[in-house]
Amino acid sequence: MRILVCPHDMQLGGSSINAVDLARAVRDLGHEVWVMGRQGPLRQRVAAAGLPLLALPERARVRPSPAVSRTIAAAVRRHRIDVVHTYEYWPLVEAFLGAFVPRGTPVLGTIMSMGSLPPYFPRTGVPLTVGYGELYEETGELRGLEGARVHLLEPPVDTAIDHPIGSATADGEPEVDVDAFAAEHGLLKPAPTVVVVSRLARHLKQEHLERTMDAVARLAPEVPGLRLVMVGGGSIEGELQARAAALNGDLGRRAIVLTGEMADPRPAYALADVVVGMGSSALRGMAFGKPTVVVGEQGFSKAVAPETIGDFDALGFYGLGAGRVPVEQDPLLGHLIALLRDEAERERIGTWSLDLVRRRFALDGQATRLVEWYEQARAERPVARGRVGEAVRVGGRLVGFKATQRGQALRRRTRGPRRATTG
Known part of the structure; x- marks a missing residue:
């Protein structure tokens, strides 16, 4: 054809x-x-x-x-x-x-x-x-x-390209250079890392992005070295840069890093301990074997896991909550802290996520x-x-x-x- x-x-x-x-x-x-x-x-x-x-x-x-x-x-x-x-x-x-x-x-x-x-x-x-x-x-x-x-x-999801570091790749497909990415953005020191890869757009995305920034800033004093790496470009990039600068100023350190747009964001996914996203971005994080939290609109957030996967069948990797709440009441805090503090749980969910993507979304x-x-x-x-x-x-x-x-x-x-x- x-x-x-x-x-x-x-x-x-x-x-x-x-x-x-x-x-x-x-x-x-x-x-x-x-x-x-x-x-x-x-x-x-x-x-x-x-x-x-x-x-x-x-x-x-x-x-x-x-x-x-x-x-x-x-x-x-x-x-x-x-x-x-x-x-x-x-x-x-x-x-x-x-x-x-x-x-x-x-x-x-x-x-x-x-x-x-x-x-x-x-x-x-x-x-x-x-x-x-x-x-x-x-x-x-x-x-x-x-x-x-x-x-x-x-x-x-192209699992020949998006896959955990060290697993089999397609012939001729270059490995992901995480060290070069980390050096470029000043992320060389190992630290608990949350990653978002997204269009920085007002429609559908703005609440998702702002809530993730606020949640990481709220948790930063409790999780030593915690950082958020946000990859993407778009119409609200300037607003988010200003928000990151204000939050980093309050924390006294560079906890929130915006890298700008990347044609190949695989190094960011590979660096993550936890991925936050929606739609295809959430699935790509799962393809890297990373535990993933879906953040939608109106206060929605939910970790993707064997116990919750059925909840995403209706709206895909997205969701609508009952309404946005103050950051200290945001359920995203609980999802992030549970994963960041439990390496065994991250490993369990990451392994299951990779298998799901290969079976259902390849x-x-x-x-x-x-x-x-x-x-x-x-x-x-x-x-x-x-x-x-x-x-x-x-x-x-x-x-x-x-x-x-x-x-x-x-x-x-x-x-x-x-x-x-x-x-």
């Missing part, structure tokens, strides 16, 4: 990294695969994988973008693409309008992000894969009566399933009349969605500050 893969963007986020890793694994199964994207650091990963990269227009004034749809359509014609595989919301709609409706080229969409499907999504003809159980059930109910297939595709197995779904999408291509009818319905729902967004934005702009009253 000839497959065009369209990641959400070319930043170093979980969904986009998954897109490139799966594209490479599908290519290695004997298929021709192209990746399409704008500028961004993920291009280095695409080049390292030896995948051909096609350019998208750098600026899109509106989403879905007609220019992007036209670019996808041109690539489908030029390379005689059999299936277009998109990741997240707008790329799916753009491929739907550019490749599926006019040409009947099958489009398969993957949704890894949290939250319900938006109302403008195609409900027939475009199969979906989703990353966690609750969205799988919700999407199946939404689309099942109309005949569109939904598959569960949990985040993949990249090769996920790629094999994906190829089966590509073949299924080719075999079930709807006729032209059905494609056009669904395009009309999508257009109507999209107009309604955009009108609602504009109305909400207008109300926010026109709602002035409340006047103070006296009595």
